[in-house]
Amino acid sequence: MAVKKLNKDKEKEALQELTKFRLIAPAKSDEVVIFKQITDPGEAFLEYGNSTVPPKKVVFPQTETLFRFQRGNPELREKNVEEEGTTVIFGLRPCDARAMSIVDRLFSWDYEDPYYLKRRELTTLVGLACVEPPSINCFCTSLGGSPFGTEGLDMLLADMGDHYLVRALTEKGEKLQETLSAHLEDAPAEEEKKAEEMAARAEGKIARSINTEGIPEKLPTLWEHELWKKVSAACLGCGICTYLCPTCHCFDIQDEVEEMGEGRRARMWDSCMFSEYTLHASGHNPRPTRRERTRNRISHKYSYYPKRFEVIACVGCGRCINLCPVNIDILEILEQVVDAS
């Protein structure tokens, strides 16, 4: 499909067109930017770096009801995800789209998760390329991503100044491009080359990196290494690094009785950094201290996941570094893994 351009003076009209779907876009919320459903195009805030909470919450909500039940009634009232409707996530960053394609492998593996997969099917991802890396702690290029990366996206927009360059990448993206056709124009031939130069410049500005070669194989050999005690000493067990990670996907399932005899089964995000996460009913906890929990977090992302799914479960978004209250830095941990003997 031909590359198009969306003039910025048509941006609001285009977003208005998309409100016929469930439109999710970055928006300001006090001091931070979050992804939320918007009905007024004026709420969208596209001049952002990256959101504090990743858009994973749209397809994998922080809390969701799976079904409702009633005492004496054998019928379960199951959640119908289709009622949420066709969804467009507009303006997400390439690393967050790539994270969804990584998490897809887990939710469609040994058990096909109907809630997650139906939402993914109903969702079109419209990315916004990072002309400037959003943070000093971005390292997407070390993990196979890039500021103009397209993996997981249906459409990619690049901010060219007074307009966006618009490229459909999948069938879903082509359909969306047709929906927006009244607001789009043909892009001049030289625009693609200009975008390629911008992409190379943006890649050159990524300041941090790690050579991941050999890390997945080396991690299991460092099981008892002293580095785990050192790198986890300051950890508060707050779970921020996992809740705000676009690839973290742990959840708990609980039955909640809301009224006498009436209740719901709900699923909610969980975190392997919480001390109760692996606590057995017997009182035994196989990961009793921060040392084991940090070792698990790093090993899961950089060893167990690639062993099972052939991809590291980290996209280098930098959120866990930016937002850890005690400045624990995953790149510094990985550097220690590389140097350990």
Ligand code: SF4
């Ligand atoms: S954000 Fe930092 S303090 Fe909180 S659990 Fe993660 S590593 Fe520990």
Ligand code: SF4
């Ligand atoms: S581990 Fe940290 S850098 Fe990697 S994807 Fe998760 S939040 Fe981003």
